[in-house]
Every structure is written in structure tokens, then in C-alpha cells.
Amino acid sequence: MNAGLEGVVAAETRLSMVDGEAARLVIAGETVETLAARARFAEIASRLWRGLTPAAQEPADIEAALGEARIHVAAELLPQMRALAPLSPIEALRAGIALLPDDAPMPPHLLASAAIPVIIAAHWRTSRGRKPVLPRPGATHVADFLRMLDGRDAEPEIVRALETYLVTVSDHGMNASTFAARVVASTAAGVISSVVAAICALKGPLHGGAPGPVLDMLDEIAASGGADAIRPWLEARMAGGERLMGFGHRIYRRRDPRADVLKTVVRGLGTGHRRLAFAAEVEATALAILGERYPDRRLDTNVEFYTAILLDAVGLDRALFTPAFAMGRVLGWTAHALEQAATGRLIRPASHYVGSLPDGMEAPLVPA
Ligand code: ACO
Numbered sequence: 001m002n003a004g005l006e007g008v009v010a011a012e013t014r015l016s017m018v019d020g021e022a023a024r025l026v027i028a029g030e031t032v033e034t035l036a037a038r039a040r041f042a043e044i045a046s047r048l049w050r051g052l053t054p055a056a057q058e059p060a061d062i063e064a065a066l067g068e069a070r071i072h073v074a075a076e077l078l079p080q081m082r083a084l085a086p087l088s089p090i091e092a093l094r095a096g097i098a099l100l101p102d103d104a105p106m107p108p109h110l111l112a113s114a115a116i117p118v119i120i121a122a123h124w125r126t127s128r129g130r131k132p133v134l135p136r137p138g139a140t141h142v143a144d145f146l147r148m149l150d151g152r153d154a155e156p157e158i159v160r161a162l163e164t165y166l167v168t169v170s171d172h173g174m175n176a177s178t179f180a181a182r183v184v185a186s187t188a189a190g191v192i193s194s195v196v197a198a199i200c201a202l203k204g205p206l207h208g209g210a211p212g213p214v215l216d217m218l219d220e221i222a223a224s225g226g227a228d229a230i231r232p233w234l235e236a237r238m239a240g241g242e243r244l245m246g247f248g249h250r251i252y253r254r255r256d257p258r259a260d261v262l263k264t265v266v267r268g269l270g271t272g273h274r275r276l277a278f279a280a281e282v283e284a285t286a287l288a289i290l291g292e293r294y295p296d297r298r299l300d301t302n303v304e305f306y307t308a309i310l311l312d313a314v315g316l317d318r319a320l321f322t323p324a325f326a327m328g329r330v331l332g333w334t335a336h337a338l339e340q341a342a343t344g345r346l347i348r349p350a351s352h353y354v355g356s357l358p359d360g361m362e363a364p365l366v367p368a
Contacts, residue, residue, distance in 0.1 A: 001352055006250065010174060010347060011182060015048055015335050018173035020251035025258065027171050036164050036261045041141050041331075042066070044167045045113065048331050052338040055107040062110075067137030069106055069114030070144065074135050076100070077115065078122055085127040090209075090322045092123040094199045102190030109334035112195040116330055117141065120323045121148035142166065145327065150315075157269060162314050162324075164265050168258050169303065169325055171332030173251065177201040177208065178329075178336050185337035186347040194337035199326055205245070208329070211321040213245040214308035218279055227278070230285045238293060244286050246305030255300040262306035271313045279309050 002008060017026040025032040028047035035044060042059040045066075050057055056065040077096055084092040096119035097112060104111055122132035133148045142163045146154035154162075172178070180201040181194040202208035221233045234244060249256055266276055283301055290299040311321050340347075350367040357363065 004250070005349075010179065011336075011340065011343075013174075013336065013339060015332060015339065016171040016173055018251050020249075020253050023252055023254035023257050025172065032168055032257055032261055036168050036265070039167050041163050041166055044170045045331050048171060048335040049109060049338070052335055052342070053107060053109060055110060063140060064137075065107075065110050066114050066141045067135070067139070067144070069110045070118050070135035070141075071137055072106060073100075073111065073115040073118045074122070074132075077119060078132050078134075081119075081122045081126040081132060084119075084123055087123075089120060089123060089319050090199070090203050090326075092127075093119050093323050093326060094196060094203070096123065097192065097199060098196045100192045102192045104192075108191035109338065112192055112334055113330050114141075116323070116327045117145035117148065120320060120327065121145060124149060124317075124320065125151075146315075154315075158271075158314050161265050161269055161310060165262060165307065165310055165314075165324070166328035168261050169307070169328040171329070171335065175207065176204075178332060181333040181337050182340040183347045185340040186343075186345060188341065191334055191337045191341075195330060195333055198329070198333040202326055202329065203322060208304075208322045208325045210245045210302075210304035211308040211311065211325070212318040214305055215312055215318045215321075217245055218275065218282060218308075221282060222278060227281055230282055231289070234282075234286055234289050238289060244290065246283075246302060246308065247286055247290060248299045249302045252300065252302070253298055256302045258303040259301045259306050262303065262310045266306060266310050266313055269310075269313050271315070275309050275312065279305070 015028060017024075019025075027035055027044065028050075030039075030047075039047075040059065042063040045062050046057060046059045049055075049062075056062045077099060080099060081096075084095050087095060093116065097115060100111060100115060102108065118135060125132050133151050135148060136144055139147060140159070143154060143159045146159060146162065174182075177198040181198040184194040184197040185191065205213060221229050224233060237244060263276075267273075283305060287300065307325070308318070308321065311324055312318065316324055352367045353363050
């Protein structure tokens with residue numbers, strides 16, 4: 001039995017390659033470092049969706065199509081936002097996407113991608129008693145998200161920093177949320193249903209729910225004594241059986257390459273420096289403690305550690321970190337859903353029955 005499905009190959013994909021031993025990530029043919037340095041959101045969308053759908057394929061066409069789709073989604077969903085107001089941002093995103101039909105006339109990968117920033121921003125404002133800001137189709141997808149959230153245009157360096165983050169997390173092999181999306185797509189349920197399943201998987205703290213707790217950790221250590229408190233605080237958590245958020249990865253045996261990509265972005269942001277030095281001290285101590293505790297299983301920094309610092313520097317509240325992750329990863333989820341659906345193959349693994357059996361009956365030799 002392989003409860004975590006480690007090493008099980010469940011698909012052929014041309015979308016991304018994760019090399020855990022070498023700590024390399026390639027997304028649609030380019031390293032994450034190359035893409036982060038120059039690619040825009042619409043360009044990575046174009047790379048991931050190309051050949052999987054007859055809809056808009058060039059970055060400029062995709063940017064325009066996303067703008068139109070944001071307007072469409074706002075008309076459909078904003079009247080329903082008040083009902084979602086009591087939910088947390090990620091729950092509201094889950095519920096908001098579920099309100100979209102699987103058979104809408106608009107291509108579902110565009111619909112889901114456009115809907116995510118509209119729902120996040122509208123829910124954030126509505127739940128604070130403020131009116132939603134309508135999308136502006138001429139703005140870029142990322143700039144429009146920040147404008148819908150704050151009600152004013154963000155500085156270009158902030159837009160660029162968030163865009164680099166979204167590109168960096170756009171796809172990552174057969175991670176839990178992507179697998180969830182592919183399982184649903186394999187039943188021919190539709191791309192929107194796949195994205196709902198993916199958001200459910202992303203929400204958990206072992207996957208996309210980690211960056212908020214990373215910031216909580218930094219704040220708690222700072223409040224309980226600053227630099228002198230780092231080691232005792234981390235050791236107390238480990239002794240209590242807790243995992244240190246932002247460290248460890250199922251696949252990477254070395255440092256997650258996305259961690260340094262994001263750290264570089266934070267370094268370039270004036271607002272990012274505030275936390276960087278202290279975060280680096282916490283990181284170094286955490287790695288030392290994890291190394292002492294697990295000398296044979298290298299646990300290193302994962303993407304979520306510097307995601308927390310970057311998204312905080314960009315001005316997002318920590319409750320919006322996981323929804324922001326979804327805004328980037330939806331490009332990968334939708335591409336994987338389309339790729340899986342095209343295979344026509346139902347994903348249906350087996351389980352090993354360990355319960356009781358009626359007298360005289362034996363379990364089959366091949367589990368099902
Ligand atoms: N802190 C403390 N101990 C840890 C951590 C951690 N962050 N990560 C793993 N360990 C421990 C495990 O408990 C296990 O200990 P045990 O053998 O005593 O039971 C041992 O290290 C080996 O664990 P792995 O098999 O390497 O971990 P696994 O592959 O099951 O889990 C995971 C990977 C879920 C990411 C884990 O490292 C973790 O929980 N990290 C903290 C949460 C986090 O940062 N999540 C974001 C991941 S990145 C992403 O999904 C985008």
C-alpha cells in the first residue's frame with residue numbers, strides 16, 4: 001500500500017516538470033526562474049492553455065478575453081455576494097466558483113480564471129460593509145484585481161511583484177489540488193467542477209493553507225521576545241508535535257526553487273524589507289532544528305515561507321493568501337482538467353479492504 005501515492009505516475013503532462021532531487025521546476029518548457037524574471041500572467045496562461053482549447057491563445061487575446069469574462073462574472077455573481085459574506089475568503093471563493101455553471105457559453109477555463117479575482121475582491125469588500133468595485137476590462141488581470149480590492153490603482157512595482165508570484169505558482173506537477181482537479185475532470189464533470197475540487201484541496205494547511213500561518217508564526221515569535229525567542233519558540237512547537245509552516249515538501253529533497261524566486265522579488269520591494277531580515281533568521285534556525293531532528297530526511301524551505309512575506313509586502317491581508325494562490329494556480333488546474341478530459345480516461349485507483357468479511361468469503365487477490 002502507498003497511502004500518499006508517492007511516486008505513482010497517474011498522468012502524462014506537458015504542463016510542468018518537478019525534479020525533487022535537483023530542485024528544478026519547469027513550467028510549459030521554461031524554468032521557473034526564467035518565467036518569473038519576464039513572464040506576465042497572460043503569457044503563462046497562453047503557454048499552459050495552448051493546444052488544449054480553441055479559445056483565445058495569444059497573450060493579448062487572453063488578456064482581453066479575461067477582461068470581458070471579469071465583467072460577465074461580476075454581473076452574474078456580485079448580486080449574490082452578500083450571502084457569502086459570513087464565510088472566510090477561501091470558503092467564499094469555493095462557494096462563489098460553485099455558483100458558476102459547467103455549461104456556460106464562455107470557455108470554462110477563462111470563466112474560472114476571471115471569476116477568482118472578482119470573487120476574492122467583492123467578498124473582501126462586502127464582508128467589510130463596503131461596495132464591490134466593478135472590474136475594468138481594459139486593465140490587466142492582475143492590476144484589476146488589486147484595484148477591485150482597494151478601490152484605487154496599485155503601484156506598478158506592486159502589480160509586478162504579485163504577477164511574478166502568480167506566474168511562479170501557476171503550475172507544479174501532480175500536487176494535491178491539481179490531482180483533485182484531474183480526478184473530477186476524468187469523470188467528465190466539467191472544468192468548473194474541477195476547479196471547485198481543487199480549491200477544496202488547496203485550502204488545507206498541508207498544501208495551500210500554509211502561508212497565513214507562516215506570518216502568524218513570525219508575528220508570534222517577534223511578540224514573544226524577538227531574535228532571542230526564535231529557537232525556544234520553534235523547539236516548543238516541534239516538541240508539541242506541530243509542523244513548522246513553510247518547511248518540508250513531499251517532492252523536493254532540496255530547497256524549493258520557488259522560495260528563492262520569491263525572496264528575490266521581496267528584496268526588490270521597499271515594503272518587503274520590513275520582515276525580511278527577521279524571516280531569514282527564523283528560517284535559518286528552523287532549518288538547523290529540522291536538520292538536527294531529521295538528519296536523514298532533508299527538510300528545507302518551501303514556497304509558502306516567502307509567499308507569506310511577498311504577499312504581505314504587496315499589501316494583502318493574510319486571510320487572502322490562499323485565495324491569491326488559487327488565482328495563480330487556476331491556470332494550471334484548468335489546463336490539467338482540459339488535458340485529463342482529452343484522455344477520456346476515468347481515474348479510479350484501488351483500495352485494500354481490511355474490514356471483516358462474511359463467513360466463507362475471501363478478499364480478492366487484486367484489490368479494487
Ligand atoms: N515541520 C516539522 N516536521 C516536519 C515538517 C515540518 N514542516 N515537515 C515534515 N516533517 C516531519 C514529518 O512529521 C515526518 O516526521 P515523522 O517521520 O516523525 O512522522 C518527517 O518530517 C518526514 O516527513 P515527510 O514524509 O517529508 O513529509 P510529507 O511528504 O508527508 O509532507 C508536507 C510534506 C505536508 C509539505 C510537510 O512537510 C508539512 O506538513 N509541512 C508544513 C506545511 C507546509 O509548509 N505546507 C506547504 C507545502 S508547499 C505546497 O503545498 C504549496
